[in-house]
Each structure stands twice: as structure tokens, then as C-alpha cells.
Amino acid sequence: MAMDQKGYPVFKGLQKPLEFMGIRGRFLTLAAAAIGVSFIGFILFSIALGKLAGFIAMLVTAVVGLVIIYIKQRGGLHNKRREKGIFIYKNLKRNS
Template sequence: MGIRGRFLTLAAAAIGVSFVGFIVFSIALGKLAGFIAMLVMAAAGLVTIYVKQRGGLHNKRRDRGIFIYHNLFKH
């Protein structure tokens, strides 16, 4: 399976940030360092997206345990 739903915009943002990182690192350290930085940033962004995607599209909070509600219908 690929990237789905709202994660497409996050993937586009990760690729955009990696491109900007390439420009910054290539100016500061050279083109090879810029290329390596771009690959690392893109891979980190995409791995993060795949991990979040495994949790579900809406990332619901899942509390564990037993909850007791006292005085729920007290007047």
C-alpha cells in the first residue's frame, strides 16, 4: 500500500523540505553534502508518515484501563 489520504500533503511537505535542505546544504557545504542531506530528510519524512499511517487515518487517542464515572446523573 502506498501513501493515502491526508498523508499525501505531509509527503509533499516532506519532499519540499528536503529540497530546501538540499539548497541550503549545497550552498553551505557542497553539492554532495546537499544531496545526502536531501536523501536523509526525505527518508525521515516518509518513514514518519508510514509509521503514523499504520496508526490509522485519524490518529485516535487510545486510553487503556477501566474508567468509573461517579455522580453522572446526580441532580
């Protein structure tokens, strides 16, 4: 933390990337969504089929969501599709 001119501590932001329980950065919102969807699945399945089916549906959706997040996370926080090859763009400038 840095000090300003009057001697008050000034928070300059995070020095390390944000991480919670092994889930990093933008994947935290996806993890929260996966847990939320699993909870809604529990409610729907427990109403329709019973509490045991709701519990199983909740576990399955939460585990599948978190496994997908861990797999995507291995690609990196800024994983983008990279096309290989040569691309030729014609007529980028309009002749007026």
C-alpha cells in the same frame, strides 16, 4: 456517475479512498511537506557545504520523512490517542 434529470453526468465524488504511490489521505500533505523540506535542506546544505552534502541531506530528510509517514499510516487514517482507565468528572453542572 449518476445522470441528472436532463441527462448530464453528475460527479458524486470519490468512491475509493484517495491514494497516491501507497500514501493515503491526509498523509499526502505530510509527504509533500517532507519532500519540500528536503528540497530546502538541499539548497541550504549545498550553499554551506557543497552539492554532494546537499544531495545527501536531501536524501536523508526525504527518506526519514517518508518512513515516518509509512509508520504512522499503519496506525490508520483516523489514529487517535485512546486513554485507558476510568475518568471521573466532577462539577460538570454549575449550580446557580
